Structure formats: C-alpha cells, structure tokens
Amino acid sequence: MPRSLEVQTLSKRYRLGRIQHHQMLREQIVELIKHPFGRRATEAESIWALRDVSFEVDEGEVVGIIGRNGAGKSTLLKILSKITYPTSGKVKVKGRVASLLEVGTGFHEELTGRENVYLNGSILGMRKREVDERLDAIVAFSGVEQFIDTPIKRYSSGMRLRLGFAVAAHLEPDVLIVDEVLAVGDAGFQKKCIATMEGLRKGGRTVLFVSHNLAAVENLCSRGIWIDAGKIRMDGGVTDAIKGYMGSFVDEQVSGSDLSGTENRLGTGEIRYTRLEYLGTDGTPCAMTRSGDALVLRFHFHADKPIREPSFGFRLYTEMGTLITETYHRLLGIHIPKVEPGDGYIDAEIESLNLVPGRYALSLWITAPGGTPVYDGDVRASLEVEVADVYRSGRMLDSRSGLVYFPQRWNITKV
Numbered sequence: 001m002p003r004s005l006e007v008q009t010l011s012k013r014y015r016l017g018r019i020q021h022h023q024m025l026r027e028q029i030v031e032l033i034k035h036p037f038g039r040r041a042t043e044a045e046s047i048w049a050l051r052d053v054s055f056e057v058d059e060g061e062v063v064g065i066i067g068r069n070g071a072g073k074s075t076l077l078k079i080l081s082k083i084t085y086p087t088s089g090k091v092k093v094k095g096r097v098a099s100l101l102e103v104g105t106g107f108h109e110e111l112t113g114r115e116n117v118y119l120n121g122s123i124l125g126m127r128k129r130e131v132d133e134r135l136d137a138i139v140a141f142s143g144v145e146q147f148i149d150t151p152i153k154r155y156s157s158g159m160r161l162r163l164g165f166a167v168a169a170h171l172e173p174d175v176l177i178v179d180e181v182l183a184v185g186d187a188g189f190q191k192k193c194i195a196t197m198e199g200l201r202k203g204g205r206t207v208l209f210v211s212h213n214l215a216a217v218e219n220l221c222s223r224g225i226w227i228d229a230g231k232i233r234m235d236g237g238v239t240d241a242i243k244g245y246m247g248s249f250v251d252e253q254v255s256g257s258d259l260s261g262t263e264n265r266l267g268t269g270e271i272r273y274t275r276l277e278y279l280g281t282d283g284t285p286c287a288m289t290r291s292g293d294a295l296v297l298r299f300h301f302h303a304d305k306p307i308r309e310p311s312f313g314f315r316l317y318t319e320m321g322t323l324i325t326e327t328y329h330r331l332l333g334i335h336i337p338k339v340e341p342g343d344g345y346i347d348a349e350i351e352s353l354n355l356v357p358g359r360y361a362l363s364l365w366i367t368a369p370g371g372t373p374v375y376d377g378d379v380r381a382s383l384e385v386e387v388a389d390v391y392r393s394g395r396m397l398d399s400r401s402g403l404v405y406f407p408q409r410w411n412i413t414k415v
Contacts, residue, residue: 003094004175004206005057005080010089012050012075012230049075051230053089059174062197062207064221064238066214066245069378070264072230073210077177080208095174096125098167109153113144113163116152120167134170141192142166162189169196176200179210194220214242214321246319246359257381259300259364266365266377271307271339273364273379275300281349290388291357291397291405297348299364301376307339309369312346316383317361324360324403354404356397357387 050072057063065073078084080091081099098120107116117138121131139145142162144155152160168176176197197207197220211217217224217238224241226234234244257276265272277298278286289295299312313328329336329346336346364379387396390405397405 002059003056003092004059004061005094005208006090006092007053007055007080008090008092010050010053010076010079010091011048011087012072012079012084013046013048013087015046048230050079050086053227053230053232055225055232055235057206057208059094059206060201060204061223062201062209062221064217064224064241065208065210065227066212066217066224066241067227067233068264068380069266071227073227074179075230076227077179077208077210080175081177093175096172097175097177098169098171098173099177099179107152107160107164110151112151113139113142113148113155116163117167121171126171131171134172138163138166138170141170141196143189158189165193165196169200173205175206175208177208190216212321214246215318216321218242218320242320246361259379259381262379265379267374269376270305271301271303271310271366271375273299273366273376274302274343276362276364276381278383279347288386289353289384290386291353291355292388292390293353295350295353297350298345299348300343300345301339301366302343303339303341305341307375308337310336310339310375311367311369311371312336313365313367314348315363315365317363318403319359319361321361322403324355352407353385354406355385356399356401356403356405357385358399359384 053072053076065076067073075084077099079086080093081097083099108119111119114135117135118128118131121128139148142159142165144159144163147155147159152163155163165178168178178193178197194216197209200207207220209217209221221238224234224236224238225232226241226245228248234241259273259275262273277296277300278289279296279298280286281294281296283296286293286295297314299314301312311328311330313326313330315326316324318324327348329348360383362381362383364376364381365374366376367374387398389396
C-alpha cells in the first residue's frame with residue numbers, strides 16, 4: 001500500500017517567555033549586560049509539545065488521534081498542516097492537504113462565504129473551474145445557502161464550522177486533517193461529517209481525525225494513535241488504543257481522586273478543584289460504588305480570592321466518550337452568592353446511580369455566571385460502577401443493557 005504520510009522523529013519546542021513589568025532602568029541595563037543578544041531560554045524555560053514522534057499512514061487509512069488536553073495532538077496537526085514548523089524531524093505528505101483545525105480556520109473575515117470557498121480552493125491549488133463544479137454541493141452540505149453572500153465575520157460559530165468542513169471535504173484533498181469537528185455541530189451535522197469521512201476513506205483518501213468522542217473515533221477509524229505528554233504511547237488497532245488510553249484513568253479512583261496536581265486543566269485558576277470524594281449518604285468513604293447505590297460526590301476546592309456567584313458542575317461520559325449528562329447546582333435553583341478565600345467543599349447527592357456497570361469519566365468545571373470566565377475546567381476523574389442485583393431478581397445488569405437503567409414495575413393482570 002502506497003504511503004500517504006510519513007512522520008520521522010518529529011519534535012516541537014516552545015520557549016516560555018517572561019514579561020517584565022515596570023522594570024527600572026538599572027535592572028534593564030543589568031539584563032542587557034547579562035544577555036547582550038537577547039534572553040536565552042534554558043531547558044527549564046522551554047516546553048516540548050512533541051518529542052521524537054514517528055509514524056506512517058497508508059493511503060485510504062482513517063487514523064484517530066487521541067489523548068488528554070495538552071498532550072500534543074493539535075500541535076502535531078498544525079505541523080502536518082504547515083501552520084507551524086517543527087523544531088526537528090521531518091514530515092513527508094503525498095498530495096494535497098486540507099485542514100479543519102479550529103472553527104473558521106483559513107477564512108478571511110471580510111470576504112463572503114462564496115468568496116472564501118474560492119479562496120480555499122486556490123490555496124489547495126485548484127482551478128476556478130474545479131471549484132465551480134463543486135460549489136453547489138459545498139453550499140448544500142453546509143446549509144448556509146441563505147447567507148453564502150454574507151461576510152464570514154457575521155457567521156455564527158456553527159455556520160463557520162459547517163462551511164469550513166464542507167470546503168475541506170468537497171475540494172477532494174488527498175489528506176484531510178480534522179480536529180474536534182464534532183464538538184460544535186448538531187447531531188444531524190455530525191452524522192453528515194462522519195458519512196463524508198467514510199466516503200473519503202472508501203475513495204482512497206487519508207483522514208487524520210482528532211476527537212474526545214471516543215465512540216465516534218472507534219466507529220470511524222481502523223487505527224488509533226494515543227499521544228501522551230508529547231510522545232506516542234500506543235499505535236495500533238483503534239479499540240486497543242482507546243482501551244489503553246482509558247486505562248490511564250483507572251488509578252484515579254479509590255474512594256476519591258486527588259485533583260490538586262491534575263495537568264492540562266483550563267481556566268484562570270482563581271479557584272480550583274483539589275479533591276473529589278465518593279461518599280455514602282452517611283458521609284463515609286465508598287470503596288466500591290454499585291449500580292443503584294445512593295452516592296454523594298464531594299467536590300473540594302481552594303479559592304485564592306473572593307469569588308462571586310461561582311457555578312460548580314460536571315459532565316459524565318461513558319468510557320468511549322459519549323456524554324451521559326451534564327449538571328450543575330444552578331439547574332436546581334441553588335445559587336452561591338460568594339466563596340471566600342481558602343478551602344471548602346460542595347456536595348452533589350445522587351439518590352440512585354442508575355448506570356449499568358462499567359467505567360465512566362467525569363469532567364469537572366467551575367465558571368462564573370454565563371460560563372465566562374472559566375475558573376477551572378476539564379478536570380478529569382473516573383468513576384467505576386460495579387454490578388448489583390438492582391431488581392432483586394437474581395439477574396445482574398451488564399453492558400448489554402445499555403448505558404442506564406430505569407426503576408420500573410411490571411403489572412401482569414391479564415395475559
């Protein structure tokens with residue numbers, strides 16, 4: 001099988017700068033004497049986003065790239081797309097590359113949607129006639145027919161995403177690079193995206209697909225590359241790669257998770273989660289959580305300064321990245337006027353954990369009203385749910401029962 005992409009010992013280093021505020025003239029002169037040709041960045045003042053990454057991709061392969069936030073996935077895709085350049089290593093790509101790395105990447109704000117389609121086509125080396133032939137299909141796929149002659153700067157994020165994906169897919173690149181395209185679009189658009197990528201694969205084109213939706217990665221891809229801390233941890237069958245990645249969360253739960261050292265978290269950091277405890281209704285730690293159990297999630301936090309009206313919440317995902325629920329205290333009409341500096345905690349009491357046995361992922365967040373700013377976000381923990389005779393029938397639930405179960409009663413009066 002011909003090679004579509006070759007990555008050889010790829011590394012990318014970013015230098016961490018230091019901004020000097022209100023520096024005195026004497027200090028500036030001393031700094032100039034120490035470093036007459038500019039400040040030297042030591043190894044401690046640098047961060048390696050990628051380190052010695054190597055792999056090859058055949059024509060027609062759809063490869064899922066998975067890993068935690070900050071693992072180096074997006075940096076890799078930016079290098080492959082020639083948005084940034086590596087510190088060392090080589091990349092060989094056969095044919096045209098189209099990328100959709102962020103919403104609206106490659107669009108000119110002042111141009112209309114139609115003009116941006118032609119602009120992207122010319123960047124890919126296509127003639128106007130070739131773009132003319134595909135224009136109607138691109139517009140129809142994106143669903144922005146009514147606004148195609150409106151400047152892109154007036155598009156919503158969803159409109160930009162749909163048009164960007166339509167352009168990237170329909171201009172028939174040899175290699176399509178997609179980063180979290182399923183994170184913004186609605187369910188109908190996501191289906192179209194997946195169907196389009198499947199069509200590209202059948203047409204012998206290569207797709208590199210980054211997503212935290214592991215169910216979509218498994219369904220779409222035959223191969224998975226797990227990147228962790230800038231290095232490849234696993235490269236093989238997509239199911240094996242996902243299991244290895246999810247296995248890295250296993251040790252995070254016993255009767256709780258220490259969150260103080262969690263890396264790659266988002267937000268400004270004025271208030272942070274420090275620990276998550278799994279408790280029974282009597283306040284004792286749970287060494288084991290079973291289907292149907294009552295459970296108290298105790299979220300410990302530390303605030304550096306007074307925080308007004310913070311919102312605490314979490315998302316619960318399956319092992320494959322499917323969102324089960326998102327919830328927060330404001331949904332119940334509970335408001336927290338102010339959090340004082342120091343340590344504290346908040347409890348979420350779950351009357352019955354109606355989940356089938358399995359391993360689940362939690363993503364915790366703390367925001368201001370309206371979601372901005374984010375003080376702390378995407379703080380990861382895991383929840384292991386064990387089997388239980390929830391119906392007291394002697395029959396245990398398992399994964400064949402789906403994701404959740406319902407408390408229920410059957411009445412058979414006439415058969």
